[in-house]
Amino acid sequence: MKHGRGGRTSSGSGTAGVKQGFYTGRWSYWTLVLPILALIAMFFYIPVALAFFWSLFLERPFGGGSEFVGFQNYDRVLSDPEFWNAMWRTLIFMAIAPTLAIGLSLILALAADRGIRISQAARNIIIWPKAVAGASIGVVFVFIFNPFLGIFAPLNEMYPGIWNPRIDGGDAFATLVVAQVWNGIPFNFIILLSGLQAIPDGLAKAAAMDGSGPWRRIVDLQLPLLTPQLFLTFVLEFVGTVVEAFGLIDTMTQGGPGGATNLLIYKIYVDGFKAYDLSGAATQTALLMMFVIAMVILQFRLERFVKYER
Amino acid sequence: MTGNAIAMEDVRKAYGGNLVIPGLTAEIGGGQFTVILGPSGCGKSTLLNMIAGLERVTSGTIRFGRREVQDLAPKDRGCAMVFQNYALYPHMSVRNNIGYALKVAGVPKEERRKRVDTAAESVGLRGLLDRRPSELSGGQRQRVAVARAIVREPSVLLFDEPLSNLDAKLRHGMRMELTRLHDRIGATSVFVTHDQVEAMTLADKVMLLNNGEIVQYAAPSELYENPATTFVATFIGAPAMNLLAADGEGAGIRLPDGTLLTKTPFRGPVTLGIRPENIEIVPDGIPCRTVYSESLGSHSVIVAALPDGQELRIATPLGRRMTPGEALSVRFMKGAIRLFDPESGKRH
Numbered sequence: 092m093k094h095g096r097g098g099r100t101s102s103g104s105g106t107a108g109v110k111q112g113f114y115t116g117r118w119s120y121w122t123l124v125l126p127i128l129a130l131i132a133m134f135f136y137i138p139v140a141l142a143f144f145w146s147l148f149l150e151r152p153f154g155g156g157s158e159f160v161g162f163q164n165y166d167r168v169l170s171d172p173e174f175w176n177a178m179w180r181t182l183i184f185m186a187i188a189p190t191l192a193i194g195l196s197l198i199l200a201l202a203a204d205r206g207i208r209i210s211q212a213a214r215n216i217i218i219w220p221k222a223v224a225g226a227s228i229g230v231v232f233v234f235i236f237n238p239f240l241g242i243f244a245p246l247n248e249m250y251p252g253i254w255n256p257r258i259d260g261g262d263a264f265a266t267l268v269v270a271q272v273w274n275g276i277p278f279n280f281i282i283l284l285s286g287l288q289a290i291p292d293g294l295a296k297a298a299a300m301d302g303s304g305p306w307r308r309i310v311d312l313q314l315p316l317l318t319p320q321l322f323l324t325f326v327l328e329f330v331g332t333v334v335e336a337f338g339l340i341d342t343m344t345q346g347g348p349g350g351a352t353n354l355l356i357y358k359i360y361v362d363g364f365k366a367y368d369l370s371g372a373a374t375q376t377a378l379l380m381m382f383v384i385a386m387v388i389l390q391f392r393l394e395r396f397v398k399y400e401r
Numbered sequence: 402m403t404g405n406a407i408a409m410e411d412v413r414k415a416y417g418g419n420l421v422i423p424g425l426t427a428e429i430g431g432g433q434f435t436v437i438l439g440p441s442g443c444g445k446s447t448l449l450n451m452i453a454g455l456e457r458v459t460s461g462t463i464r465f466g467r468r469e470v471q472d473l474a475p476k477d478r479g480c481a482m483v484f485q486n487y488a489l490y491p492h493m494s495v496r497n498n499i500g501y502a503l504k505v506a507g508v509p510k511e512e513r514r515k516r517v518d519t520a521a522e523s524v525g526l527r528g529l530l531d532r533r534p535s536e537l538s539g540g541q542r543q544r545v546a547v548a549r550a551i552v553r554e555p556s557v558l559l560f561d562e563p564l565s566n567l568d569a570k571l572r573h574g575m576r577m578e579l580t581r582l583h584d585r586i587g588a589t590s591v592f593v594t595h596d597q598v599e600a601m602t603l604a605d606k607v608m609l610l611n612n613g614e615i616v617q618y619a620a621p622s623e624l625y626e627n628p629a630t631t632f633v634a635t636f637i638g639a640p641a642m643n644l645l646a647a648d649g650e651g652a653g654i655r656l657p658d659g660t661l662l663t664k665t666p667f668r669g670p671v672t673l674g675i676r677p678e679n680i681e682i683v684p685d686g687i688p689c690r691t692v693y694s695e696s697l698g699s700h701s702v703i704v705a706a707l708p709d710g711q712e713l714r715i716a717t718p719l720g721r722r723m724t725p726g727e728a729l730s731v732r733f734m735k736g737a738i739r740l741f742d743p744e745s746g747k748r749h
Contacts, residue, residue, distance in 0.1 A: 291486070291488065293486055293487075293488035294488050294490060296455050296482075296488065297482070297484060297488035297489075297549075298501070299454075299455060299474075299475050299476070300453060300475050300480075300481060300482045300502075301476070301501050301502035301505055301549070302475070302476030302505040302506055303476075303501070304474075307505065311501075312490065315492045316491070398491070398492040
């Protein structure tokens with residue numbers, strides 16, 4: 092992986108022959124990073140490693156020993172059509188939600204950056220939802236999209252049954268996407284807006300003198316110079332669709348109706364904690380981890396298109 | 402090719418209720434090198450941006466030749482601009498930076514390449530066309546900015562303090578190059594700066610602004626020798642012109658304490674202006690006492706106190722060192738004295 096600006100700066104100060112940091116002795120470094128390392132290990136590395144480990148065993152649901160079975164769990168999971176359905180839904184969700192969340196944020200950020208009418212107020216209003224927890228968003232959206240009380244209630248009165256996320260899988264999936272996108276916009280908006288505002292004013296003036304209009308400047312100037320921020324939101328959104336979606340699914344649809352919103356992350360939870368298929372859940376966790384790692388590696392290969400020069 | 406003349410008529414600019422330029426009328430000669438000079442906040446950059454089309458005029462007209470341009474977009478005015486901080490596109494190569502305007506204008510690739518080569522050649526950038534701006538030195542970046550401005554062969558070339566980011570040596574070199582470039586391409590050049598040395602060396606004519614109004618608009622030598630107001634007198638020249646509060650008694654001008662300064666006939670209270678280099682040290686002149694002296698190699702600057710306590714800056718080529726407290730006597734050279742009205746600051 093190439094280093095970004097931050098990487099270059101730190102190595103730069105290192106080569107200048109200046110001793111990095113203010114602390115002497117290696118132990119002070121370790122004591123300072125130890126708490127966070129311990130937390131990350133406890134809640135991420137150890138569980139993931141254990142999931143990989145358990146995926147090779149057949150665990151009994153109510154305790155009482157386990158048995159090494161090699162790759163039998165993988166065999167079982169990979170031949171289960173339900174796994175592939177959940178995987179497929181995850182992929183579709185991954186394709187739609189981040190695209191919308193970043194695309195809409197980008198439009199809002201471009202508008203706010205240009206300082207169009209009421210953008211000052213809009214900027215605040217857009218940022219506030221960041222303070223709302225994922226689960227609460229789910230509860231709120233269940234209400235907003237309620238077929239009889241929500242915003243589509245009048246539509247249902249005109250064409251009965253046209254909108255009902257409790258029965259129609261497509262409607263439920265759309266509701267989930269909207270909630271996820273709505274959840275992602277504030278953060279993306281902040282990052283993209285700050286990126287746009289960091290582009291020197293003089294560049295826009297120079298481009299205007301060169302005959303480039305506002306729309307052309309977006310394409311030729313702002314988007315290329317915004318690639319670092321776009322890349323960041325892109326990576327975070329992708330991971331977010333796997334991780335954050337859980338809270339939304341759990342409060343809104345519980346994977347239903349008919350499994351239409353049963354993404355892999357939720358299926359793992361149900362399999363493990365509701366159906367007590369501990370080995371199956373561990374195996375799927377391992378597969379999901381591998382999938383996410385593969386996605387992130389793929390994304391960082393795209394980093395060569397990112398322009399860090401300012 | 403000779404550039405268009407720029408005529409501004411009653412141009413005003415207000416931000417909210419704050420009037421930055423309260424009605425400015427002036428004509429900038431076609432093909433001339435005009436420097437807009439003034440202290441920071443005097444409205445000189447605003448004026449330049451309005452000529453460029455980057456800011457709208459609140460009222461008034463701007464004409465390039467016969468064409469009214471105040472409502473046109475920058476690209477339709479046929480002018481180009483060099484910015485203070487270069488404003489190069491960091492994600493484009495030098496070639497694409499210079500050629501961007503041509504690309505936007507839809508010039509075919511082959512012709513674009515030729516014109517970029519020519520422009521780069523004329524500012525000495527050959528061999529650097531494939532670099533990124535971040536790989537260039539300050540002076541090279543400035544050249545790219547100039548090449549980008551001249552590649553479209555504009556009839557009006559605008560400069561917004563383009564040399565202020567360069568070190569003193571580079572600045573001198575760039576001044577020479579800009580003068581030569583101007584002579585060669587013949588565009589009307591408007592150059593904004595707060596540096597009086599740039600104004601004196603580059604300009605055919607200097608427009609000195611203060612608080613959004615033209616204080617004096619003349620050739621550099623005229624500004625130096627015949628400043629219209631005390632503001633011009635102190636703004637141009639380093640060390641600045643001495644301004645002494647004095648009284649005319651008909652046959653001569655005296656300090657308030659009665660010391661005779663000059664036999665120039667004048668009556669009434671007056672501000673007497675004299676440039677430091679027009680003061681001679683003579684055996685029996687106006688008595689004063691050295692306060693401070695510094696040697697600048699080619700000449701020395703002595704700060705002396707007159708009998709009534711007013712300070713006088715004297716530039717002497719003698720390389721003579723004076724110690725503080727030492728007495729000396731001086732004479733103001735004939736014909737170098739300028740008299741100003743103490744109330745309005747305007748020249749008599």
